[in-house]
Amino acid sequence: MSPSIQFPELNQPLLKKSDVFAWAKSHYRDRTFSKDEQIPTRSGLIYLVEQGAIRIVGQSQMNVLNTKATEEITSEEVFLGFIGEGQPFEIVSQPQFKLQAYSHLDETVLIWIYWQDLELLPNLRQEIFESFRYQHQRKLFWLSILGQKRSVDRLMGFLNLLVEEYGKPCEQGYYLPYPLTHSQMASAIGTTRVTVTRLMGKLRQQGLIFLYDEHLIGLPKLLQ
Amino acid sequence: MSPSIQFPELNQPLLKKSDVFAWAKSHYRDRTFSKDEQIPTRSGLIYLVEQGAIRIVGQSQMNVLNTKATEEITSEEVFLGFIGEGQPFEIVSQPQFKLQAYSHLDETVLIWIYWQDLELLPNLRQEIFESFRYQHQRKLFWLSILGQKRSVDRLMGFLNLLVEEYGKPCEQGYYLPYPLTHSQMASAIGTTRVTVTRLMGKLRQQGLIFLYDEHLIGLPKLLQ
Structure with a gap:
């Protein structure tokens, strides 16, 4: 599973995101999705939106106050936000919560990269972490609203x-x-x-x- | 505002969080709070909970469907989660959204550090970013529930x-x-x-x- 790909042209201190997109494409790590297509995400991968937009949705497994207490009800999909151009996302799920990503617009283009590859790309890695820090802040505002x-x-x-x-x-x-x-x-x-x-x-x-x-x-x- | 403090004893590759707590205390960057006390947070600072727990609350400024459209109503405080021992938090607000931190338990001990200090503490910085990444994931589950x-x-x-x-x-x-x-x-x-x-x-x-x-x-x- 672990990639052994070299990044000779990318292992530079001032990496531009456009270089990452170019590199990913030259290594078949890109794909174009049509509107409302589900993204087949895998854990351990980080995705970057080059074009279009992604919609993140969540479902939680409920077993509260049902007629049969042992029966699990899968809730409807809940809209959790957009990932716009240039932004990263990852999909982490666990038994009670299932997150999914869909292309929200036609011709949405994604590239993906392994977390461990980011060790070689410290600037991109930093940018991704800053983006998650920002997204976390936005979700606190979102929760204030809800x-x-x-x-x-x-x-x-x-x-x-x-x-x-x-x-x-x-x-x-x-x-x-x-x-x-x-x-x-x-x-x-x-x-x-x-x-x-x-x-x-x-x-x-x-x-x-x-x-x-x-x-x-x-x-x-x-x-x- | 920018601190010019040196970290001679901390600038090590394998920094332990306990060292950071000790360093902060020796530099008067710690404080103990009693239950439900508001934390006087400042932007640009990152806080670490050494003991106890923090409660994050949010308020959003509303001006929707009031009798006077120009009048702003400050909403009630919304509970946004806990920050437990060893976890970091920061408080970022903007005009429409106001976040605040309160000590949730008696004898809650915090230390604080400047973001720019973290440049010298890459391992702690990484740990903090990983924590925000994790907190972001949890908030997506939380939003699925709401x-x-x-x-x-x-x-x-x-x-x-x-x-x-x-x-x-x-x-x-x-x-x-x-x-x-x-x-x-x-x-x-x-x-x-x-x-x-x-x-x-x-x-x-x-x-x-x-x-x-x-x-x-x-x-x-x-x-x-």
């Missing part, structure tokens, strides 16, 4: 968080360049799709959100 | 997660060595204190949880 009792506060906080991180400017404000279904939003904030649909209508009426290009969520400048 | 629609599933998943990470064995199973109020649990899973009280009663009746030492939460072995 502690709100009202669904509308959770929904609005959730949208703010995503637009702040990934938003692109437009005339009215900023929009999230990744489409999100009401089901995905509902799973992220622990409510039903029906509630999200109702709240999204209400928020649009009040001008607190808008639609960009008819399907992408935007936030007016004042809310930024 | 996406559950039923409060009881969120509560049970949340308790499982904490006991799995911090639990200590006892005759009946494992118990969480840190007390948690129903309010704190409610804030973590986005429900009311009243609901948590009702659900905790129900879960105890069904034998899915038990109380250890009359105030600590335990999970029977079967659920582990």
Whole structure:
């Protein structure tokens, strides 16, 4: 399993990420995915998004208050966030929790690298750790939002968080360049799709959100 | 602000964490807190828990669907997790999100260190980054739990997660060595204190949880 690949051209103090992408491609460690395809991840590998976006989802195994106490119920998939271009991710699961990655956009390109390869690439390794440190901070903010009792506060906080991180400017404000279904939003904030649909209508009426290009969520400048 | 302190005795390849604690104490970079005291954190510093436990809480600033749209409401504090002995934490806030650390137990001892000091302590630095990587993974599991629609599933998943990470064995199973109020649990899973009280009663009746030492939460072995 352990790779014995040499990095003669990469073992440099100031490695650029573009070099890593080029190297991975020349060693068949890249793949292009179409929208909503599941990424066949393996533990011990770290993935970098070169193009497109990844959606991370989670499931937890429940055995609480069921008719049969021994029967395990697999929960619905919960949306846990995006991994955008240039960002790394890894998928670690354990019996009670199952994480998965899907390509969120068409033509999403990934490369992968072994953790132990990173010993030879200290700068990239450092960059990846800094990214996880940052992602951890963002998840603490996300958890702060999910502690709100009202669904509308959770929904609005959730949208703010995503637009702040990934938003692109437009005339009215900023929009999230990744489409999100009401089901995905509902799973992220622990409510039903029906509630999200109702709240999204209400928020649009009040001008607190808008639609960009008819399907992408935007936030007016004042809310930024 | 930047420290110009030398680490003659610490700049070793195989630094032990105990050495760091000793060094910090000899340089007045340690402090003992009593229960529920707020930690006066500063950005650019990294904190290590030598003894006791830290509780991280978050607040998000909301301005959604209020009577006055311009008025900001500061949400209640949301429980975001524990930092146990030997673990590092940092507090990064931004205008919309405010994170804070409290000592969760009496006689909680912290030391602190500047990020730039860690350049001289590569092993400790690596250990800290690995810890953040791990904490990030745990938060993804936590978010998977919070996406559950039923409060009881969120509560049970949340308790499982904490006991799995911090639990200590006892005759009946494992118990969480840190007390948690129903309010704190409610804030973590986005429900009311009243609901948590009702659900905790129900879960105890069904034998899915038990109380250890009359105030600590335990999970029977079967659920582990």
